[in-house]
Amino acid sequence: MNNPPAPDAGAPRRPTDWRGTAMQRRIRRRYAAERRFRLIGLGAVVLSAGFLAFLLITMLSNGIAGFTRTEVTLPIDFRAAQLDVTPQQLESRGADLALAGAGLEELVERSATAAFGAHGPDVISPHAWTGVRDALKDDPSLLNRKAAISVPVSQDLKSALDGAGKPEMQAIAAKLKQHDMIGSSFDFGFLMSADSTDPTDVGIWGAVKGSLFTMLVTLAIAFPIGVLSAVYLEEYARKNRWTDLIEVSINNLAAVPSIIFGLLGLAVFLSFMNLPRSASLVGGLTLALMIMPVIVIASRNAIKAVPPSIRDAALGVGASKVQVIFHHVLPLALPGILTGTIIGMARALGETAPLLMIGMRAFIAQPPEGLTDPATVLPVQIFLWSDQISRGFVERTSAAIIVLLLFLLAMNALAIYLRNRFETRW
Amino acid sequence: MTDTQAPAVRTDNTERATPKRETHIKMAARDVNVFYGTSHAIRDVSIDVDMENVTAFIGPSGCGKSTFLRTLNRMNDTIPIARVTGDITLDGEDIYSPDMDVVQLRARVGMVFQKPNPFPKSIYENVAYGPRIHGLAPAKRDLDGIVESALKRAGLWEEVKDRLDDSGTALSGGQQQRLCIARAIAVDPEVILMDEPCSALDPIATAKIEELIHALRGKYAIVIVTHNMQQAARVSQKTAFFHLGHLVEYGETSEIFTNPREERTKDYITGRYG
Numbered sequence: 001m002n003n004p005p006a007p008d009a010g011a012p013r014r015p016t017d018w019r020g021t022a023m024q025r026r027i028r029r030r031y032a033a034e035r036r037f038r039l040i041g042l043g044a045v046v047l048s049a050g051f052l053a054f055l056l057i058t059m060l061s062n063g064i065a066g067f068t069r070t071e072v073t074l075p076i077d078f079r080a081a082q083l084d085v086t087p088q089q090l091e092s093r094g095a096d097l098a099l100a101g102a103g104l105e106e107l108v109e110r111s112a113t114a115a116f117g118a119h120g121p122d123v124i125s126p127h128a129w130t131g132v133r134d135a136l137k138d139d140p141s142l143l144n145r146k147a148a149i150s151v152p153v154s155q156d157l158k159s160a161l162d163g164a165g166k167p168e169m170q171a172i173a174a175k176l177k178q179h180d181m182i183g184s185s186f187d188f189g190f191l192m193s194a195d196s197t198d199p200t201d202v203g204i205w206g207a208v209k210g211s212l213f214t215m216l217v218t219l220a221i222a223f224p225i226g227v228l229s230a231v232y233l234e235e236y237a238r239k240n241r242w243t244d245l246i247e248v249s250i251n252n253l254a255a256v257p258s259i260i261f262g263l264l265g266l267a268v269f270l271s272f273m274n275l276p277r278s279a280s281l282v283g284g285l286t287l288a289l290m291i292m293p294v295i296v297i298a299s300r301n302a303i304k305a306v307p308p309s310i311r312d313a314a315l316g317v318g319a320s321k322v323q324v325i326f327h328h329v330l331p332l333a334l335p336g337i338l339t340g341t342i343i344g345m346a347r348a349l350g351e352t353a354p355l356l357m358i359g360m361r362a363f364i365a366q367p368p369e370g371l372t373d374p375a376t377v378l379p380v381q382i383f384l385w386s387d388q389i390s391r392g393f394v395e396r397t398s399a400a401i402i403v404l405l406l407f408l409l410a411m412n413a414l415a416i417y418l419r420n421r422f423e424t425r426w
Numbered sequence: 427m428t429d430t431q432a433p434a435v436r437t438d439n440t441e442r443a444t445p446k447r448e449t450h451i452k453m454a455a456r457d458v459n460v461f462y463g464t465s466h467a468i469r470d471v472s473i474d475v476d477m478e479n480v481t482a483f484i485g486p487s488g489c490g491k492s493t494f495l496r497t498l499n500r501m502n503d504t505i506p507i508a509r510v511t512g513d514i515t516l517d518g519e520d521i522y523s524p525d526m527d528v529v530q531l532r533a534r535v536g537m538v539f540q541k542p543n544p545f546p547k548s549i550y551e552n553v554a555y556g557p558r559i560h561g562l563a564p565a566k567r568d569l570d571g572i573v574e575s576a577l578k579r580a581g582l583w584e585e586v587k588d589r590l591d592d593s594g595t596a597l598s599g600g601q602q603q604r605l606c607i608a609r610a611i612a613v614d615p616e617v618i619l620m621d622e623p624c625s626a627l628d629p630i631a632t633a634k635i636e637e638l639i640h641a642l643r644g645k646y647a648i649v650i651v652t653h654n655m656q657q658a659a660r661v662s663q664k665t666a667f668f669h670l671g672h673l674v675e676y677g678e679t680s681e682i683f684t685n686p687r688e689e690r691t692k693d694y695i696t697g698r699y700g
């Protein structure tokens with residue numbers, strides 16, 4: 001019918017020479033370019049894998065020792081000592097007090113002197129007697145016996161065992177090794193107690209608990225506010241200069257260095273609102289401010305990615321706007337929202353600087369009991385230990401890093417699991 | 427636009443071709459204009475949609491068929507820059523009046539879209555969603571009944587009755603579109619709007635949908651947009667031809683296809699543009 005005029009087919013046509021040398025050269029160059037690009041990519045992957053492997057190997061080789069404690073077998077003659085406690089007292093609640101009052105600590109020191117010579121009390125850890133106390137509580141029949149009990153060694157002896165430290169200690173260490181009286185076991189104390197000045201007695205539990213409380217506050221504040229902001233901005237806000245401004249601000253906030261958020265938290269939560277210093281509540285609020293922009297951005301992108309056809313479908317059967325959002329948009333955006341949230345939470349978990357600003361760097365020997373108790377968190381604890389001179393803290397630092405990395409790994413695994421679990425196929 | 431295009435004037439013309447039937451007007455549009463920002467997409471359109479006939483909207487791409495269709499259940503409300511003027515009534519009620527609840531309106535005037543868009547949920551949930559949010563089924567048993575009858579009316583029951591828990595998105599394209607029709611039927615609408623429901627489907631699936639439209643005729647007022655003129659001829663009894671935002675001609679389908687009054691209609695039907 002009304003077709004446009006046919007193109008002029010009359011012009012002569014020279015066939016392309018697909019086999020000529022110029023063509024061959026072009027093909028070779030193309031292959032070479034592809035090979036080069038593949039090699040560069042492979043090199044980058046190998047390099048980063050190498051760095052990762054180096055980090056993991058050093059951490060593991062240092063850190064494994066941090067999870068164990070070195071013990072020495074200490075013979076104690078309880079019968080001869082005649083401690084002023086009854087087996088009934090040992091079963092009761094006041095056992096700790098009774099044993100301390102009966103001079104158990106002195107008994108342990110005396111036994112150490114008897115066993116290891118004049119430097120005996122320096123061989124065992126200053127709180128070796130608490131281990132003996134627990135052994136007595138477990139088995140009151142020890143009271144009228146002679147017994148050999150494994151107690152933690154002091155930091156001095158530990159250094160001596162590694163071939164460092166004072167000569168008299170090295171002599172004792174050599175002798176103990178010869179008599180096979182040195183052993184090591186998994187240090188449950190490390191997982192169950194809090195910070196201490198003595199590296200043989202420190203634990204990570206205080207910091208873990210502080211991190212958990214802090215993350216809890218961060219999640220409880222940042223997730224709902226972040227997601228609701230994203231919903232409002234995407235679904236309700238009119239597109240005008242104000243929303244553009246808000247959008248730019250949020251994007252910029254996500255890039256603000258974290259220490260600035262620490263200053264903000266200091267000014268707002270401590271100086272203005274007078275919340276307690278060093279508390280996980282304040283730490284959590286500060287980190288919530290920090291990761292909120294990340295959650296808002298991730299959630300907005302996830303909401304944007306929900307196909308408009310689904311909104312149309314829901315509106316078409318008479319769903320209200322809120323029903324469309326809560327029945328369709330949010331469930332479909334959930335994998336993206338959760339992934340963004342967990343990435344934000346992982347960042348918060350590893351954050352040190354803003355928490356230093358609000359005073360979470362204090363020495364805290366008791367695990368926090370509540371959100372307002374003074375607390376510290378894993379990365380800050382690592383930072384504090386890495387600052388210590390004593391050699392024993394090096395292993396503990398590496399061990400704490402392993403714990404932190406395990407947490408991060410678990411969170412990332414959770415992110416991947418959630419994404420796969422809630423992902424919908426179209 | 428002159429008055430000759432108003433649907434009422436066409437009646438004397440159509441009486442020649444088909445015996446006059448008693449029809450009752452379900453939706454009526456008068457002097458409807460739609461603007462997207464400053465662009466004028468629909469110009470002074472007046473049309474009546476009745477209960478007894480299937481009405482087809484035809485016209486070249488971009489002429490405003492979808493835009494006009496979406497004014498009938500106020501889906502244009504979701505486009506911030508869209509503005510509608512003029513009167514549109516459903517059973518005499520102005521659907522753009524402040525008293526009209528748009529959520530209820532969309533339940534009464536259901537819609538089926540160009541691309542099948544089942545929810546990524548089970549087949550059962552797809553159909554049950556509408557009745558549930560409108561509180562049409564107080565008990566699970568009632569809901570089961572509604573789902574079954576909607577799927578039966580959409581001609582899908584036999585194919586899916588054993589796998590109601592499978593995802594709606596796992597069905598074939600044609601089945602998905604029938605599922606969408608079942609979803610629209612389940613809220614017991616009075617009018618069903620279909621925007622090129624077969625354009626993404628193969629000929630066999632298309633034939634099934636067309637059969638379905640035949641079966642649904644009379645139970646619901648049906649408006650179907652199509653760019654396929656054979657389809658318009660097969661499924662509709664009334665046809666409206668749109669061009670550049672104008673309603674050029676509206677009348678009995680047989681009349682439009684055999685004896686169009688307007689030159690533009692004739693050009694379009696004979697394939698001069700489209």
Ligand SMILES: Nc1ncnc2c1ncn2[C@@H]1O[C@H](COP(=O)(O)OP(=O)(O)O)[C@@H](O)[C@H]1O
Pocket residue numbers: 462467485486487488489490491492493494505
């Ligand atoms: N959301 C929108 N925003 C702006 N213009 C639109 C929008 N939707 C449609 N239009 C314009 O309105 C006119 C009619 O479009 P449409 O109703 O989709 O035509 P049809 O369905 O007949 O192909 C077209 O010019 C199109 O560009």
Ligand SMILES: [Mg+2]
Pocket residue numbers: 491492493621
């Ligand atoms: Mg269209």
